[in-house]
Amino acid sequence: MTWKNILLIIGLIALIVLTAFKLKTNKEIAQNRVYHYDKDQAVGVAVDTIQPGLLMNEQRFSGVFEPVKETRVNAELQGKINAVDVDLGSKVRKGQVLIQLDHSLLDLQVQSIEAEIEGVESDLWRYTALAAEDAIQGVKVKKAQFGLQKAQIQKSIVEEKISKSTIRAPFGGVITAKMVEEGAFAAPGMPLLQITNIHQLKFTINVAERDLHLFRMQAKHTIIADVFPGEELTGQVVMIGAKANRAHHFPVQFLVSNRPGQKIKAGMFGKAVLENELAEQGISIPASALQGSAEEPQVYTVRDGRAVLQPITIASRYRNQVVVSGGLNAGDLIVTEGFINLYDGVNVTIQ
Structure with a gap:
């Protein structure tokens, strides 16, 4: 074997030894970093003392x-619907315009009545002047006054109809039904919209x-x-x-x-x-103290400085409380906090 081969073998052996040493060192470092729980160390817990009291019931x-408030908005007049200013889901305020009916014919009626009023007022002025001179009988003046009053009432009626052609929201709310569209024909009593x-x-x-x-x-x-x-x-x-x-x-x-x-x-x-x-005494505990399953509920109690996993019987539940009918007695200490690292038989310290 040549010196070259010997040196090569020695180098390989040294590399293997160095690698093994490095791996061992890394393992020791990793083990030192890992937390090792001491089973003999006491676990800190918070507890409650069982005290019977009047039970709460929930129905x-x-x-x-x-x-x-909910209503259907109906038409009070007949006429073509010129505009519908809302849609399903629209939020509306009280008095807001919802629908506009056509009132062009009513406008013409107002113009006709205004012309009639103008003529009657002219006749009334003339008759009043003549009656003052005893040129005509006073009855003509009264007839003219009556005619003027009648025409003014007719104008008010038509103007009221015109105001009803603008349909407004009776109260604020949301449009939850829409029965008509623009261009349709409305009739008295016909439902148009629903406001909720x-x-x-x-x-x-x-x-x-x-x-x-x-x-x-x-x-x-x-x-x-x-x-x-x-x-x-x-x-x-x-x-x-x-x-x-x-x-x-x-x-x-x-x-x-x-x-x-x-x-x-x-x-x-x-x-x-x-x-x-x-009106009955009983034991209730926080639901957060429960361990185990719904079929086999348990709680941790503290006895002689150790945690004891105690099976219990649940009678009913009330919000975040549990009514216990078996397994616990007055004066027992139950664990309410500190369940990490807690197991049956471990030493505990009460915090």
């Missing part, structure tokens, strides 16, 4: 939101006879729209039905102010929520 009644105001809403539920006593006039309750379950509205009772329907349920109606932007729409479903305090 929900389904209902529907309806507009407080949802700034305020009616919320109506049907209540069984046994629950009707829960509601009082002017009382306020929480209303929740199904599409916005996290947002609570306040509804005031404005009507309690005096007659039941065929299912022997009574209508109860609330007045509700809509959210900014009128998020709640007419026709949406919702719930009226009644909260009542029951």
Whole structure:
């Protein structure tokens, strides 16, 4: 073997040793950077002491939101529709022009009556002057006065018809139905548009006879729209039905102010929520303390400085609280915070 080959072998061996040393060093550095949990170290937790108290009960009644103000705008005159200034979904204010009917024939009637008034006024001036000289009988003056009054009344009637040819919004709201278009012919009583105001809403539920006593006039309750379950509205009772329907349920109606932007729409479903305090003692805990599954709920209790995973029995739920009917006793400590690294039997410190 030549010296050249020997040197090559020595170089390869040195490279392998250096690489192995580098890999070992990198492994030690990586291991030092990794957090190693000390199983003997106590876990800091927050706890609550179980204290029985009067339980809360929640009842929900389904209902529907309806507009407080909604009307169909009808024509009061007959005539061709010259202009429709709104469309479906248009927001309108009270008094805004919606539809313009043609009133050209009425304008001609006004001109005719004005000409008649001018002639009658001329006759009245002349008759008055002649009557003062006893040249004519006073009855002609009275007839002229009557004719003038009649013509003025006719003019007022026609002008009132002209004003009705401009159809305006009776209140502010949104156009929710449009039955006509420009060029159509309107007739008295014919529906043209529908305006809905949802700034305020009616919320109506049907209540069984046994629950009707829960509601009082002017009382306020929480209303929740199904599409916005996290947002609570306040509804005031404005009507309690005096007659039941065929299912022997009574209508109860609330007045509700809509959210900014009128998020709640007419026709949406919702719930009226009644909260009542029951006259019985029981145990309730925060829902955030629950562990395990819905079928096998558990909580961590603290006993002798250790966490103990305790199975419980849930009787009912009330918002963010859970009513417990089994597994816990008065004075027990349950863990409410600090679940990271927490397991059955670990040492704990109460923070």
